[in-house]
Amino acid sequence: MNLPNQLSPDDEGQDVLDRLMRQIQTRVQTLPPNSYTTKLVQGGVEKMGAKITEEAAEVVDAARTSSPPDNQHLIYEACDVLYHLWVLLGSRGISVDDLRQELKRREGTSGLEEKAQRGS
Numbered sequence: 001m002n003l004p005n006q007l008s009p010d011d012e013g014q015d016v017l018d019r020l021m022r023q024i025q026t027r028v029q030t031l032p033p034n035s036y037t038t039k040l041v042q043g044g045v046e047k048m049g050a051k052i053t054e055e056a057a058e059v060v061d062a063a064r065t066s067s068p069p070d071n072q073h074l075i076y077e078a079c080d081v082l083y084h085l086w087v088l089l090g091s092r093g094i095s096v097d098d099l100r101q102e103l104k105r106r107e108g109t110s111g112l113e114e115k116a117q118r119g120s
């Protein structure tokens with residue numbers, strides 16, 4: 001049986017990354033039995049974390065074995081990582097806006113500059 005995937009009016013104006021997170025958070029709250037997300041969430045941090053690690057390694061492999069302009073395999077694996085990362089974050093009630101805020105806070109600060117400041 002397919003689970004309902006139709007967009008609610010709340011979701012229509014949203015980016016696909018926000019919509020995916022909202023759907024995951026609904027799965028976290030309702031835990032429908034025929035959902036892969038439910039299976040991951042029920043496995044806890046260990047299961048969700050192991051999938052992120054596994055999928056991240058597949059991204060690196062794809063980067064090694066594919067080259068531009070054919071990045072389709074790399075894009076596919078990157079989306080697997082994003083989905084699994086979203087499940088872990090969604091299980092903690094973290095929204096895509098929370099990520100946006102943190103990224104905005106970092107905007108304009110060089111990674112090298114930030115690293116140098118850590119030492120002081």
Ligand SMILES: N=c1c2ncn([C@@H]3O[C@H](COP(=O)(O)OP(=O)(O)OP(=O)(O)O)[C@@H](O)[C@H]3O)c2ncn1[C@@H]1O[C@H](COP(=O)(O)O)[C@@H](O)[C@H]1O
Pocket residue numbers: 003005020023027034035036037038051079080083
């Ligand atoms: N974006 C995704 C998504 N990306 C990847 N995957 C699944 O992630 C799994 C990763 O691949 P693997 O080969 O590692 O899977 P596996 O070996 O069966 O996994 P394990 O048994 O090791 O856990 C596959 O089953 C993919 O289908 C996803 N599953 C769901 N979504 C989204 O999440 C929504 C809700 O999904 P359900 O909760 O399953 O209804 C869907 O409508 C989609 O939008």
